[in-house]
Amino acid sequence: MIPVMAEPRTLKPEEWELWDTWMRAQRLLLRELDRDLQDECGISKAEFSVLVTLWQVPGREMRVGELAESLDWEKSRVSHMLTRMETRGFVAPTRCGPSGRRTGIGLTDKGGRAAQSAILRHGRNIRRYFLDSLTAEQAATIRVWSEQMIDGIEPRFGEGSGNGVA
Amino acid sequence: MIPVMAEPRTLKPEEWELWDTWMRAQRLLLRELDRDLQDECGISKAEFSVLVTLWQVPGREMRVGELAESLDWEKSRVSHMLTRMETRGFVAPTRCGPSGRRTGIGLTDKGGRAAQSAILRHGRNIRRYFLDSLTAEQAATIRVWSEQMIDGIEPRFGEGSGNGVA
């Protein structure tokens, strides 16, 4: 009988440390990006995601369901978000069903302006905190590994466009 | 006059794609770990952080401020969290100031058991989703880069022990 190597009961210290260091880096980075967006542009990263997604699409309007799909968010999350953003004047329903239900949602002028400036700002921050700290080799490694991980967790194909925000 | 290279106005497509892919990987990984901890152990990753931190410390009790420092959380976040966890029976004040204020906070038996099983489970998940998808080289790259990034954002030294959770 061939002895099967037992799975280690817990993480080895250096494994744990790797995980912990990496986790810490994530947390700091996201926190920083979020804070800056909030302080300088007055929007959260969730709002940013919505603004960008609408910004990118031709008529700057979509159906709620498309938006949810594109962001890979739950419908209800989108709905709550839109309610808040509507009261802030960033988006407006382009068409409504009889019962007040949002059938189409679009950027307002204010939303468009906010999107534009936030994209610039956020881009600079990504460069500063993320890209600038990467060598070409590191970047390649990270890309490969990210793709591996995505496949490992969610082995579906080409869907969910991505909005660049957690 | 030497022309200074203008900073690119926005991210180049491949830069954006790198960022987006990486972001997506993060999001999926964290979501997965969180969901599993929630489904299998009945605790959130925030609760997990607190349990682990208390678990690791000698008497399994600390002051609220120490806990906050160790987790790198705001005091108020810790306080809210402890209130919830206290009602769930995971932690209990070990000593209180006159006005009912928590002076020391410690794990209950239930909290200890939860910590133990969650640590095993979480460790396996980290291995499965994170470590197993890494070659030694990738791991080295990620470690270095994480450290660079941490230094880039928070150029302080040796504080904040880390709890392995966002």
Added chain:
DNA sequence: ACCAGTGAGTTGATGCGTCAACTTCAGCTC
């Protein structure tokens, strides 16, 4: 015409995270 079923969108409840304001308490000076 009717009704079951399905998909789209909403709502409410609850937990998480942050900010600002507040209460206590300890140590300090006078």
Added chain:
DNA sequence: GAGCTGAAGTTGACGCATCAACTCACTGGT
């Protein structure tokens, strides 16, 4: 000891995220 100051801890308000339950409209079958 009276009063000041700063640190420790709490509270309330608000936005974000998820889950489950609901409404509404459309579709297809009989």
